[in-house]
Amino acid sequence: MRSAGETSRKTGLILGIESSCDETAASVVRGGTEALSNVVASQMNLHANYGGVVPELASREHLRNIVPVVREAMSRAGVGFEDLDAIAVTEGPGLAGALLVGITYAKALTLGFEKPLIGVNHLEGHIHAVLMEARQRAEQPMELPLLALVVSGGHTHLYLGEQRDLAEQRGEGAWRYRNVGRTVDDAAGEAYDKVAKLLGLGYPGGPWIDALAKRGNPQAVPFRFAQIKPRVSRDGVEPKNKKAPPRTEGPSFDFSFSGIKTAVLRYIETHGMREAVAARRARLAEHPEWTPGSEEAAALCDQQTLDLIASFQYAVVGNLLRQSFAAAETFGARGIVVSGGVAANSELRQRFRAEADRRGLAVAFPSLALSTDNAAMIAAAAWQKLVMGDFADDGLGPAPQLRLGGV
Numbered sequence: 001m002r003s004a005g006e007t008s009r010k011t012g013l014i015l016g017i018e019s020s021c022d023e024t025a026a027s028v029v030r031g032g033t034e035a036l037s038n039v040v041a042s043q044m045n046l047h048a049n050y051g052g053v054v055p056e057l058a059s060r061e062h063l064r065n066i067v068p069v070v071r072e073a074m075s076r077a078g079v080g081f082e083d084l085d086a087i088a089v090t091e092g093p094g095l096a097g098a099l100l101v102g103i104t105y106a107k108a109l110t111l112g113f114e115k116p117l118i119g120v121n122h123l124e125g126h127i128h129a130v131l132m133e134a135r136q137r138a139e140q141p142m143e144l145p146l147l148a149l150v151v152s153g154g155h156t157h158l159y160l161g162e163q164r165d166l167a168e169q170r171g172e173g174a175w176r177y178r179n180v181g182r183t184v185d186d187a188a189g190e191a192y193d194k195v196a197k198l199l200g201l202g203y204p205g206g207p208w209i210d211a212l213a214k215r216g217n218p219q220a221v222p223f224r225f226a227q228i229k230p231r232v233s234r235d236g237v238e239p240k241n242k243k244a245p246p247r248t249e250g251p252s253f254d255f256s257f258s259g260i261k262t263a264v265l266r267y268i269e270t271h272g273m274r275e276a277v278a279a280r281r282a283r284l285a286e287h288p289e290w291t292p293g294s295e296e297a298a299a300l301c302d303q304q305t306l307d308l309i310a311s312f313q314y315a316v317v318g319n320l321l322r323q324s325f326a327a328a329e330t331f332g333a334r335g336i337v338v339s340g341g342v343a344a345n346s347e348l349r350q351r352f353r354a355e356a357d358r359r360g361l362a363v364a365f366p367s368l369a370l371s372t373d374n375a376a377m378i379a380a381a382a383w384q385k386l387v388m389g390d391f392a393d394d395g396l397g398p399a400p401q402l403r404l405g406g407v
Ligand code: KG4
Pocket: 021, 151, 152, 153, 154, 155, 188, 189, 190, 192, 193, 204, 205, 206, 207, 210, 340, 341, 342, 343, 344, 345, 346, 371, 372, 373
């Protein structure tokens, strides 16, 4: 096998594989920058009937899709397996059975073609999706330290990305991450999905709320966020909520989204909106072809509902914005990177850009195609690891609770 330095100088071709949740994805990326292909088989329609991802169904679909998706990614990129320098795969966090499909196939390929295997943290992938595209646009590279907000259906995390000093780098990649904020209960995308469900809208809820919020008054319902008490794990006391990972030392900027979901439910009940919700749900079930931005979908909502939707979104985005910029200021970040499914949100993009401009900070988002789960981000995040020779061994297995920058 060739050494990492030799291979990366030649072509730097990495096949990335992602199967952590409900998307089976494969992509070939050259040199951590140029995506030669990016294939995603989404299971969204399958899970839509259940209002959320069903783990057993997800694994079965990944099994069905993994071989054709990888084949398609290789053929669109116009490369053969023997041309690859490495195969990278998401090792976690995610659903154990779903991760296992991607990892097993990636391992089989690395054994069959004698290529190195690279394990990638899904969250680091989301961050690198943005950095990869910033490099493609030949913008000023984002300077470290960087604050990354990863905000999706499963995560709402703030990370500080810092440069490791050279002595630390051996086998570890060039970056160090510190988790400086996370949700203590629901993820922001989960709140979008649950509130959309409460309102009888489609799944996933984010695109529905995003489209309909444009028609409502964001000031109509004044939702408020409670201050989250700082975590106390430093002195050995674990937070009560087991979903919440322990913090790293220093100030933290946490989130909580379950309260606003309950507030929306209470609003629906106290304003006699239940029947309208049920009617909307039934109409949408009859018309699965109606898209979130369609006139038909908007016509299903009266002004009170549109105002509620707009107010929910205004409050959630405001909360994400306040915590992110406060953290960036505290840690002296040079820029902010937002990624994950909720980074597709139009109000979030617009308000983050405006605030970053006001403060003279750089801000970057992924293109819509790379906002949601994909494998180009996995191959991009693997690039540094290829260069540093940070390879996985045969023992690589699914790590459903894998953390980035945890304790
Ligand atoms: O990153 P992702 O594809 O999967 C993971 O959860 O890892 O994110 C999916 C989440 C869903 O909760 C979905 O409702 C949300 O991203 N989402 C959005 C938008 N598009 C997708 N949330 C707000 N606005 C959007 N436009």
